[in-house]
Amino acid sequence: MNLSFFAQLIYLVCGAVLFLLGFLIFREDSTRRLNRITAIMLFLAGLGPILGAFGLLLQQAGSPAEVDFTFLNRLYNLWEFFFPQLVLFSLVFPVEHHVLKAHPRLPVLLFVPHAFHLLLSFALPDPSRLPALRQLLGLTQNWPALLQPLKILLQAMLSLLELAAAHHETHFAALNILYVLAAVAFMQHSYQRLKNPRVRAQTRWVMWGILASLALYATAFLLPKIFPFQVERELTYVLTIACLLIGAGTLAWAIIRYQFLDVRFIIRRSFVYSATSGLLVGAYLLIYNKAKSAVNSVLGLNLPLVEVIFLLIAVIAFQPLLSLIESLVERWFLSAAPDYQNFLQRLSREMLSVMNLKQLQEKVTHSLRQALGAESVYLFLEDEQQAAFTTVVAANGRPDETRSDVIHTEVRFRRDGQFVPLLARMESPVYSEDVQPQVTDAREREALGRLRPKLLLPLSRHGELVGILSVGAKQSQQPFSYEDMTLLTLLSNQATIAIENARLYQEKLAKQRIDEELNVAREIQRMLLPRQLPDSPHFDISAINLPSLEVGGDLYDFVELPAGAMGVAIGDVAGKGVPGAILMSNLLAVFRATAGRSFHPGEVVENLNAQITRATTPEKYATFCYAVLSPAENRLAYTNAGHNYPVLVRRDGLLVEFCLSDLIVGVCEDADYHEHIIGLEAGDAIVFYTDGVSEAVNQNLQEFGKDRLFEVIKAGRHDSAEGLRNRIYEAVLQFTGDMPQADDLTLVVVRMK
Incomplete structure (x- = not known):
């Protein structure tokens, strides 16, 4: 198997993987803008290696003289739409950039240069045919004085065609590099604003995977078009293979390990286990065949002893090896998946041990924001003196801002208002759009606007509302899943008990303080009288x-x-x-x-x-x-x-x-x-x-x-x-x-x- 065939195989596999990832992301939520942008980007990324594999296949099918690669090379320019799509992706992932909000028509402008390049590549004649065209037009011959202006015009146009044919790829290679740098800069800017560890891990893997793979691609294809150096064909294959493996691999890793874009592989656990088992069996059969062939070639005998030895090895070592591989797969690929059961058990234990209401409020909101990847989580607790449910919100809308220079304000919903009685009648998480239209009070509508809730969850005990949980949209902009809703429902019961325990404990402490104070006061009074x-x-x-x-x-x-x-x-x-x-x-x-x-x-x-x-x-x-x-x-x-x-x-x-x-x-x-x-x-x-x-x-x-x-x-x-x-x-x-x-x-x- 030569390097060309191996490269062709890797091109096809990686292209198929990129197409598959794009399909999975599009299928997950086709109505969501980020999913559509990411899916198109992956489709375009997969188009490049597939066209490359097709070109290698044509080279092996016949001699270059028999195959016209001009059309294929021009068609290959379709893949370069990946670069503006990458910039568009960086403007919406992990969070939408303010540049896109300020310039909503920017996506169209991003594609204009590459659309022009595609048309130019089809419109330009083959550079090898330009001398024949010059002779056909008679530009190498003398023209009458009356037609000299026309000849000059045709020569200028032909010179422009020659210049464009010779250098357009250089210019657009430089443009593609600029697009890559812009995309990385946008993603890095958004990455620095992230707080959620899982979303940061997703972004980090995607960003560095794209940067590494495109750096290899630029070394193999773009830089040689700009600078005067050439890359050997074998090195080009190696760089391209590494580029594809890194790009597709990091995206697959981000999806499997960190649930990139909340893509859920329903069968990924059994699929990964089956794949590892198949690889182990394949490796066993390959080693067995090679060993049997080696014995036959060395001794010239077909000894059954080889089969017996390998059978014993399979019986003794197969299951331990399989268990080892499965444990490694579990640790590497599946350990970061949301384990809501363990999360709920851990959070329940932690909540029941917290007896300070403010600390409990911070514990619940921080833990839920991390687990759900939500933009915001607020826990409203009752203030009996104000007869209202209150929480504190940063003035800049960031729920996790704790810096001393950030102003925090209180958001309050009165018990006798519209919102609290309305939510008290609910028994499970409800979407805010089902509740907000029923709230007509201007102050309460303004307060809900500041919270920007996606889900609202009443925390009730024996029909009495003890708290309100407001959960913002996911940072990935994905809808809440059935598992998310189940987690919130179960958590509401635990949180209600924890709130009551903390409140009773604080009341007990307050009573103890009052009793101690009264005892001191009685003693002072007794001594004074x-x-x-x-x-x-x-x-x-x-x-x-x-x-x-x-x-x-x-x-x-x-x-x-x-x-x-x-x-x-x-x-x-x-x-x-x-x-x-x-x-x-x-x-x-x-x-x-x-x-x-x-x-x-x-x-x-x-x-x-x-x-x-x-x-x-x-x-x-x-x-x-x-x-x-x-x-x-x-x-x-x-x-x-x-x-x-x-x-x-x-x-x-x-x-x-x-x-x-x-x-x-x-x-x-x-x-x-x-x-x-x-x-x-x-x-x-x-x-x-x-x-x-x-x-x-x-x-x-x-x-x-x-x-x-x-x-x-x-x-x-x-x-x-x-x-x-x-x-x-x-x-x-x-x-x-x-x-x-x-x-x-x-x-x-x-x-x-």
Whole structure:
């Protein structure tokens, strides 16, 4: 078998393979532009080696004198339409280039030079016949002076024909090289923008395979037409064979291993295994025949021992060799195929181990984008405070942009809008074109336009929507397959469970943090409140503070003043937990530093307000009431800064409410606070309380109220301070029952002896 015959065989096989690949890609989705462009490119690529094999066959069939190769050489120029088709392919793969979007008529212009070249090759006469044509026209003879202009014109035209016939192939060879360089540049530019590893691998193999094969082709055919050197015929065969094997091989590899253009070989596993088994059997028979022939030629005998030895080798070694080859095939050709079952199992395990909702969101979107080769994947999670499902989208539309200089904005769909209730009724992945026409709200349509979804998937649990999955179109622009839809359906169940687990876990952590904060706040509050009540010969004093489930900012304090006077303070700071406790601490510190130096409640509260206002922000304020009881003067002076009105009850049942009040503490530094005087009698009882008493609620959400409080106070007017305190406390407990309360319950009772 000579090199020419081997080249002819390789030409035919590679041409057939390229035709087959083009057919498979076209059959996969003939409506898709990229598939049509790729299929035509492969058909043209396959046309070249087939025409080359046909030319070699004609050379072997007869002598060159008997075969006219002029027409065949001109027909061969059809193959050169591959080069503009290659540029067109590079403009749409792996992503459509902005040049094509800006110049939609560019594909037509790409083919104009080669169409002109094809017409020129058929229109130009054979260069060997031009001298005969010159003689036929009589241009070698003298013409009359009158016809000299015509002769000059004909000579010029014939010279142009000679020049075109001699150099047109050189010019178009250079043009083809420029086309190749442009195509590689376009693909390299698109390759740098890719993020998906599988699409990057597809593009890398296709790009470098095309570049390597065309470099060999240019060395064998194009460069010798431009530069003054020749390539030996045998080297031309070798370069062409290598070109075809690399070009067809890399495309086949990209399809089989990386699912180039999502072409799915339904029978590729059994086909590859059958092919490898056939090759193994063929190699065995070839070695057997060669060995048998060698024994016959050396010994001149037809020994059955050779057959026995090879039979034993087949029995012992065939199955292990076949298993080894199949494992290699599995590793090399089939390992990169999407294994959705393993992917789903792995992602399910990873999702269930992620307890942070943001991390879970990133895990699901990133993994799905890689597995499906999707342009974008967004997972919407519910924001209970906004009553909406939200996600974050980069301003440039790239879902995988994480750079700090990229602006990200929130996309939100409200629960009471059109989109969320519509999707909540769905039970499986739906195409966005089936949903979007039903959404008429302008904001929601604009949000869907930013997402550019292809599929929408509701994530529901027991009929309750917990999330929304938006999947963009595939980067390969292929439709979603049955396997893709099955994967998304199965994943939705796993993702729903993972979202619920993460949400419950975060709620548990939040509750633990709140509990810890409340414990700290309770401890601070306990340490700040008086540990024991003052022992006064003039007053009977009792107090109680019962923290609620949410620790409030209730406070009370006593100040023993000269001449037996007693200062009583009660207040309620804004805020719960530790922030409220800190504000309480600051307020009591300022109060204790000020109250011991003054008998005037107005002055004390005014100074307290000024310092708290300067030291805190406006949202940190407090209600506060301070009273100074003077037994020597039988009077009570008080200043109230927005607190619940204290109540005085006399022995005859008369109730007096201290209903004069000023601005709360901590809002306005220059606020004025006034002092009010109430006369006291022996046996009078003054009740200071917080809103945890009057606003305590029962199971019917009814408040205890001031009227009930006044009745209880009036009924206990003869009780001791502790007795009256207990009477009020028991009345509140009986009214509220088992209903948890949101505010602390604080009572201070002072009775004049």
